[in-house]
Amino acid sequence: MTTAPITLPERGLxxxxxxxxxxxxxxxxxxxxxxxxxxxxxxxxxxxxxxLVQSFYSIDEFSGVVVREFxxxxxxxxxxxxxxxxIMRTLLMATCVxxxxxxxxxxxxYMAARYAKGRWKAVFYIGVMLPLWSSYLVKVYAWxxxxxxxxxxxxxxxxxxxxxLLDAVLTLPVIGGTSLSTSYIGTFTVFLYVWLxxxxxxxxxxxxxxxxxxxxxxxxLGASRAQTFRTVVLPLALPGVIAGSIFxxxxxMGDYIIPxxxxxxxxxxxxxxxQLQGTAGNIPLAAAFAVVPIVIMLIYLTIARKxxxxxxx
Amino acid sequence: MTLAVExxxxxxxxxxxxxxxxxxxxxxxxxxxxxxxxxxxxKTTCLRLISGFEHPSAGVIRIFGTDSGTVPPNRRxxxxxxxxxxxxxxxxxxDNVAYGLMxxxxxxAARHARADEMLxxxxxxxxxxxxxxxxxxxxxxxxALARALIxxxxxxxxxxxxxxxxxxxxxxxxxELKALQKRLGITFVFVTHDQGEALSMADQVAVFNxxxxxxxxxxxxxxxxxxxxxxxxxxxxxxxxxPDLTVRLGGPAQWASLRPEAVRLSGTGKxxxxxxxxxxxxxxxxxxxxxxxxxxxxIVASGQTVPEPGAEVRLDWQASALHLMGAA
Numbered sequence: 001m002t003t004a005p006i007t008l009p010e011r012g013l014x015x016x017x018x019x020x021x022x023x024x025x026x027x028x029x030x031x032x033x034x035x036x037x038x039x040x041x042x043x044x045x046x047x048x049x050x051x052l053v054q055s056f057y058s059i060d061e062f063s064g065v066v067v068r069e070f071x072x073x074x075x076x077x078x079x080x081x082x083x084x085x086x087i088m089r090t091l092l093m094a095t096c097v098x099x100x101x102x103x104x105x106x107x108x109x110y111m112a113a114r115y116a117k118g119r120w121k122a123v124f125y126i127g128v129m130l131p132l133w134s135s136y137l138v139k140v141y142a143w144x145x146x147x148x149x150x151x152x153x154x155x156x157x158x159x160x161x162x163x164x165l166l167d168a169v170l171t172l173p174v175i176g177g178t179s180l181s182t183s184y185i186g187t188f189t190v191f192l193y194v195w196l197x198x199x200x201x202x203x204x205x206x207x208x209x210x211x212x213x214x215x216x217x218x219x220x221l222g223a224s225r226a227q228t229f230r231t232v233v234l235p236l237a238l239p240g241v242i243a244g245s246i247f248x249x250x251x252x253m254g255d256y257i258i259p260x261x262x263x264x265x266x267x268x269x270x271x272x273x274x275q276l277q278g279t280a281g282n283i284p285l286a287a288a289f290a291v292v293p294i295v296i297m298l299i300y301l302t303i304a305r306k307x308x309x310x311x312x313x
Numbered sequence: 314m315t316l317a318v319e320x321x322x323x324x325x326x327x328x329x330x331x332x333x334x335x336x337x338x339x340x341x342x343x344x345x346x347x348x349x350x351x352x353x354x355x356k357t358t359c360l361r362l363i364s365g366f367e368h369p370s371a372g373v374i375r376i377f378g379t380d381s382g383t384v385p386p387n388r389r390x391x392x393x394x395x396x397x398x399x400x401x402x403x404x405x406x407x408d409n410v411a412y413g414l415m416x417x418x419x420x421x422a423a424r425h426a427r428a429d430e431m432l433x434x435x436x437x438x439x440x441x442x443x444x445x446x447x448x449x450x451x452x453x454x455x456x457a458l459a460r461a462l463i464x465x466x467x468x469x470x471x472x473x474x475x476x477x478x479x480x481x482x483x484x485x486x487x488x489e490l491k492a493l494q495k496r497l498g499i500t501f502v503f504v505t506h507d508q509g510e511a512l513s514m515a516d517q518v519a520v521f522n523x524x525x526x527x528x529x530x531x532x533x534x535x536x537x538x539x540x541x542x543x544x545x546x547x548x549x550x551x552x553x554x555x556p557d558l559t560v561r562l563g564g565p566a567q568w569a570s571l572r573p574e575a576v577r578l579s580g581t582g583k584x585x586x587x588x589x590x591x592x593x594x595x596x597x598x599x600x601x602x603x604x605x606x607x608x609x610x611x612i613v614a615s616g617q618t619v620p621e622p623g624a625e626v627r628l629d630w631q632a633s634a635l636h637l638m639g640a641a
Contacts, residue, residue, distance in 0.1 A: 216366055217399035219386040221413035222464060231415070235403045308403075 048294075055287035066283055074284040078292070083272070087292055090269040093184070094252040097191040101199040101248045102241055104192070109200050109240075110233075113207035124204075128197045136194065140261050143190045147180035147262060154179075177264060187263040191252050198247035206240025207233070238309045246297065253293035269293060315342040315377065317468050317500035318363055323372030325358050332358040334524035335372070340468075340502060340517075342377075345494050347511035348504045349535075350521030351547065356504045359521070360470050363502065364393050377467060387416075392461040396472040398453045400445035406432070406456050407441035413464040431459040434493075451482045458490075462497070471503035475510060487514050508548045512536060520544050541639055545570035552576070552609050559635070561604075567637045573599060575634035576611035578620065582627030588620045602626060 010016055021028040057066050058073045077083060112124040131139065146152045157166050170176040170183060177183030210233060218228040234241075256270030267275070269289055276286035304310070320338035324331065333355040340346045348356035361367040362374055365386035374381050381389060392413070400409050407428045408415070414424035425441075432438055435455035445453055454474065461469055474490070475483045491514050494501045505511050511518050512532040519529045520543075528540040539545035542553045552571040554562065559569040563583065578600065586604035598613045600620065609628060613619050620626050 211397065211399065213395045213397055213399040214401065216364075216386070217393070217395055217401075217460075218412070218416075219366075220364055220391075220393045221416060221460065222387050223412075223416040224387060227416050231412075232401060236401075 051287050051290055054283055055291050057284040057287075059282050059284055064281060074288045077285055078288055083289075086267055086269060086272050086289075089266060090253055090293075091296065093188065093191065093268065094249045096188060097195065097252045098199075098245045098248045100188070100192050101196055102203075102245065105196060105199040105203050105244065109203035109207055112200075112204045113210075114212075128200050131193075132197055137257070139194060140190060140258055143186075143193065144181050144262050147186045147189065149179035149181070151179075151181065181262050182264050184263075187259050190258050190262045191255070194258065195248040195251050198251065199241075199244035202240045202243035202247070203237060204240070206237045206243075210236045235308075242301075242304050242309050246301070249300070250293060250297055253296070316340065316375070317342045317344070317377060318502065319375040319378075320359070320362075321373045321375070323359075323362060323369045323374055325355075325362060325367055326370045331524045333362065333369075336524075336526050338519060338526060338529070340500060342500055343498050344500055344516045345491065345514060346500070346502045347515035347518045348502065348521060349506070349508060349511040349518050349548070351506055353523075354521035355524040356519075356521045357472060360393075360472055360502065360504050363468065364391055364470055365389050390464070390466055391468045391470060392464055392466040393470040393472065394454075394457045394461045394474050396474075396476060398445075398457040400453055400456055400460070402445055404444075405441065406437070406443050406445060406448070409445065409456055410441075410459045410463055412460060417464075427463060428459075431463050432456075434462070435459045450477055451486065454478065454486065458493075462499075466499065468500045468502060471501060473504055473506070475507075476505075483510075490514065512548070520548065522547070538636055539570050539638055542568055542570075545636075545638065550610070554607075554635075558607050559637070562635060563632065564635050564637065568639065570636045570638060571609070571630060571634060572636075573610040574612040575630050576609060577629045578602075578611055578613060578626045579629045580627060582629035585625065585627050588622050588624045588626055590622055591619055600626075602628060604628070 010019070055074060056070050056072070057068050058071045059065070060067050078087065108124075108128075112121065112128075116124050144151075148154075154163070154166065157163050166180075169185070170179070175184045175188075177186075180186040180189075214232060214236070215228055218232045219225075223231065254270050256268065256274045259266075259268045260271060269292060273286045273289045276282045276289065316339050318338070318340040320336050323333060323336045323338075325333040336355070336359065338359070348359055350356045358367055362369055363376065363381075365381065365384065369382075376389065376391065400406075401412065404412070407425055410431050411419075411424040411428035414427060419427075429438065429441055432441055435458055437452060437455050437459070440448065440452065440456075445456065448456065454477075458474075471490075475486050478486060487510060490501070503514070512535070515532060517529065518532055518535050520527045520535060522541075522543045528535060528544045530538075535544060535548055539548060539551065545551040546553050549572065552573060554564075554569045554571060556566040556568060560566050561584070562569075562571070574597075584604055586602040586609065588600055589603045589608065590601045592599045592601075596615055598615070598619045600611045600613055602609050602611060611628060
């Protein structure tokens with residue numbers, strides 16, 4: 001019998017590092033975490049803090065110079081009717097887009113999680129993600145063409161004689177307008193389209209983690225499909241729904257391009273920030289506007305947690 | 314005698330795979346019935362046919378005389394203990410157990426009271442407010458049992474109920490399940506691949522092989538009088554003898570089964586052979602003996618001398634131990 005040595009010689013730097021990491025497991029963790037923590041801590045949290053600080057400054061109305069003194073005056077300005085309108089409009093739009101995304105995404109995510117196998121799963125992923133591969137601007141302009149007065153929707157409805165229906169929809173108060181591309185309906189449609197994948201993917205991931213036996217157990221104990229959905233599927237999928245809604249909600253809250261291309265002159269928070277920090281040079285008010293979505297998201301997540309949305313995590 | 318479940322010519326095909334193939338089965342009311350077989354033999358599919366999660370491709374399943382063909386799972390008075398227990402992770406143990414009553418619309422206080430009774434029945438009285446994740450495997454198993462029993466089913470189905478438990482716990486649960494079944498008088502149908510479990514717990518055992526029922530009978534029927542080569546080999550790893558070997562061992566030209574524990578090693582036995590290997594089993598040792606091209610297993614109880622491999626031995630058995638059976 002050959003007598004192989006019980007320990008093997010170290011072969012160089014790789015083996016020496018392996019030994020160091022084996023003896024000090026925290027060393028590897030520290031090495032892996034330091035760069036992202038630096039990035040998050042300084043670049044990300046730092047700029048958020050700077051934003052927060054800016055929002056407590058104010059602007060001198062005559063000179064237009066930022067006064068670096070702590071004040072709540074800028075936040076007071078948010079409450080002026082014109083600004084409060086912008087906030088309410090954005091909040092309502094983000095809420096509608098999020099609810100609609102959840103409703104549209106659920107059946108797609110459910111089918112993908114429960115029934116799609118092998119090749120069909122690949123088709124699902126490509127189908128959901130393909131829109132994300134093309135330029136966001138191209139998609140939005142494409143939608144402008146689709147929704148414009150001379151666009152495809154008008155043309156198609158005219159061809160089947162349903163143009164009066166479109167006209168009737170456009171005469172609706174508030175959500176109507178001169179054409180789809182200048183109405184709230186148009187802005188909403190494009191938001192829904194652009195952010196939908198961000199709702200489908202986390203939803204599908206959370207639905208996939210619900211074992212079939214759990215649905216069967218529910219049925220076995222006498223629950224109807226609706227009862228199973230309400231008491232088992234939805235609570236277990238809720239973390240995914242919440243994750244998706246964080247995306248759709250905050251992306252809608254912050255977007256300033258879609259409402260500029262498909263919409264009217266009624267602006268959203270993102271546009272307000274864009275205009276205030278640019279041409280108007282009112283950084284404090286821009287910062288205060290930017291804090292609004294953050295606060296709303298924090299409130300939303302707190303409520304979600306209190307309601308037990310993360311219990312299944 | 315009322316039949317709890319009756320299969321008449323039931324098949325379940327998945328494409329070309331005949332998971333269950335022309336099965337006839339009668340499960341008497343109040344019995345503890347085991348479906349035993351290797352994985353892929355169709356026993357779990359049969360269980361799912363009773364619970365309604367599979368549709369028969371052909372044949373009729375009657376549950377207490379009613380054709381269940383068009384009755385969905387949630388309208389069958391049959392409940393299941395799932396193999397992975399399938400407890401709802403977002404609900405407390407109490408809410409899990411009360412689930413069957415909740416979907417029936419029973420008021421909160423009433424269903425919680427009943428759930429606590431069921432938890433007491435499975436000896437988990439103080440665990441109601443915990444989450445399933447805070448329980449051990451054995452405790453989860455009991456919760457699943459309590460949850461399945463709260464609707465007072467006419468038939469309780471158990472899918473490999475003890476498969477995930479360690480040996481000691483499994484033995485304790487076997488006794489408890491048996492006692493519980495006696496006390497409640499509910500028909501228990503359980504699926505297992507563990508022949509020891511089936512033999513020790515069941516009143517009646519159906520042995521499955523390749524989608525068909527190879528034999529139905531009491532545990533001693535199955536063990537002492539296997540109907541086919543498959544049953545003899547699967548239940549208790551018998552020596553399965555082809556006709557020519559049966560003749561050599563003094564029987565007629567027919568397939569036969571000879572239980573290894575019926576074979577004795579002695580100096581004056583009927584046939585000579587060479588020991589080819591031994592396997593220590595704790596309470597006994599299984600000795601493999603080559604008798605000229607065929608191998609016969611014999612059990613040597615602990616305390617007796619175990620021959621070394623290569624030793625020459627003679628084998629002896631009582632003529633009645635040679636059990637003749639069909640060719641299948």
